[in-house]
Amino acid sequence: MGRLFWKFFLCILLAQVAATIGIGGAFWLRDRARSQAIELDHGPPAWIALDAAAATLKHGGVLALRGLLGDMQRPQVFVQDSQGRELLGRPVPPELQAELTRQLTSGEPRRGIRQLAGPDGERYTAFVRRQFRGAPLAGAGGAAAHQHRSGEAPPGPGPGRRVGQVAGIVAATLASLLFAALLAWYFSRPIRALRSAFEAASRGDLAPRFASPGRAGDELSDLGRDFDRMSARLAALMDGQRRLLHDVSHELRSPLARLQAAVGLAHQQPERIGSSLDRIERESMRMDKLVGELLTLSRLEASATLARREQLDLTELADQIAADARYEAGPEAPRIRVEAPGPIVVQGDPDLLWSALENVVRNAIRHGGNGSVRIVLQLDAQWAHLDVLDCGPGIAAADLASIFRPFFRSNPNKVDGHGLGLAIAQQVLAAHGGSIGASNREGGGLQVRLSLPLTD
Incomplete structure (x- = not known):
């Protein structure tokens, strides 16, 4: 594994550990606050327990009430006599006693407190302590009552609970390690593959390496x-x-x-x-x-960009090239005609477009036989088309796609020309955002079409 893998791994692992500590700490603080909170319970279960305590005291006396309080763990009911002594001798938390005294002396409506009357006329005060999940119960009977009466601290979580907590932490840590390793491997593997591809390319090996069609498109x-x-x-x-x-x-x-x-x-x-x-x-x-x-x-x-760009008339350009070709070829040259609907304005480099069209026309004169050469200009919605048509033997169908390649000649035995004219024309048209193509005519000869975008 390289350094990049370990960087990914450590960053992901630290992020997961920080998130785990933050979430776990928040839950621990919440549970701790709940376990330490002391207040009176005035919910429906508390009133049901208080009604049961009142009925037990009324019909069974103090002894029956003590038995009920010893057996009842949730909700936990406290009963104090008129002297403030709890019937089972359980200590009442100071915060709970203060809230009890405040309600009894303030005259406000009592919440979570009920006054009970015994068969002998003795007055008792019953209340229920709100118990949160995870908080220790106040001792009532047996070992728990003994611990509270003797002042001992309530027991902490048992060994089984501690083992479960440790096992949970270990499992979460292992899961974080595995997840971080998988993510680091996923991110670093294609980068390592790219590095090896670059090393191979530096040695001259340019074979494709990532062309598997089944991979996801990430x-x-x-x-x-x-x-x-x-x-x-x-x-x-x-x-x-x-x-x-x-x-x-x-x-x-x-x-x-x-x-x-x-x-x-x-x-x-x-x-x-x-x-x-x-x-x-x-x-x-x-x-x-x-x-x-x-x-x-x-x-x-x-360079795909043009150093010079201006508006020019394709019809005028074709007329000038045709006139020059007639003059240079002499009286025995093929007849050259220009057919155009009128001025056709495009934008481009005049010298380059002149060179491209001249190469195509000269090629038609050289290889087009003794027939006429026609330069036909047409328009459609967004393009200007210039067709150069000759009456020669045409080109073999297998060679039509190759005539724009540098140094290609359909007849290698002829030494006139170097086979660069059509290649230059193709590059010129591409630089202007246009295209060039060739096809054999039905009646014989070759048709070369130059297409240029019209000026907006």
């Missing part, structure tokens, strides 16, 4: 599942980084090999140095473009 279980989600996300990021590093290395190897070949050719054939320099220039520009796209993709993946 906060500690939720914390474990959150850790599993975090470790799964870290594992995905690490796998993506390794895959990206592999793809970058592969993509850089080809232009570097061509650069080295062009340099070697220039050394071997000085008369062809012009063509070698042209090749070197093309490959260096290709590498520069690749590095620029990688930096853009890395920046978008690292």
Whole structure:
């Protein structure tokens, strides 16, 4: 057991012990106050006992009354003669005697006191002492009467009662220990499991550890599942980084090999140095473009917030990109049309949205065959949709979910492009709170839909 377990255990145990002492002390003080309280009893049982004493004195005399008082333990009836002597010789507590004298001399209504008349005309005063549970009885006959007459203290609780009290305290202590241990184990076990999971993660082991479906949904279980989600996300990021590093290395190897070949050719054939320099220039520009796209993709993946956000018209943006594509492609390029219901205003970064839409349009021109490319803009309640449709061969159904992955190319034999355009477009749309998807058209070709939330 670790230190955290013992901290939980001691805190819970101390709280239980303090509560036990407080509650037990309160009950002990209450019982002690009750056992020490001395007052007259004027309830129904007391009046019944006083009536019985009056009838016994009237019909049986003083001897019969003494026998009745000796046999009666609860309620406990005291009878004093005119001289203030108790018939059985029992001592009357001073507080009780003072209350008796006060009522007899004050003239107020008597409560718990009754005047009795004997057959010989002698006057007696009878009263009942209120007896609380647990308080010792005043001696009346036998050993108890002897103790009171001789001045001895009433007997305390017997051995059996003391053993029962000790057994109760021991049982309560053991129950507190068991309960505290169970609670401490319950709270510290998932924390120890989290600690071991963190240690394993520091060694590179990101396997899920808290994904058991049968566990209760308490906060500690939720914390474990959150850790599993975090470790799964870290594992995905690490796998993506390794895959990206592999793809970058592969993509850089080809232009570097061509650069080295062009340099070697220039050394071997000085008369062809012009063509070698042209090749070197093309490959260096290709590498520069690749590095620029990688930096853009890395920046978008690292930060989900936009540094620049302003209102822009998607229809105007699509018209400008289409015009640039027509100019660069020349007269033999596919026909590019923009179909829009009018201005569509969204909020975002103009440069990033330009880059995303341009990548999608250029991809459609490059792989869309000799047919036309249509850019169709639509609106619904909360979204603006921009569809780029081409007339090419489309994409295999198994590859539709992979075309937005960096360096993915549906036709690896073609060397034009690096497979980063659609990946950059996906990150741009995600940063704007939108989405991008692709599907094959029924009549042939590919449809790529870019969706952006409308400006409020």
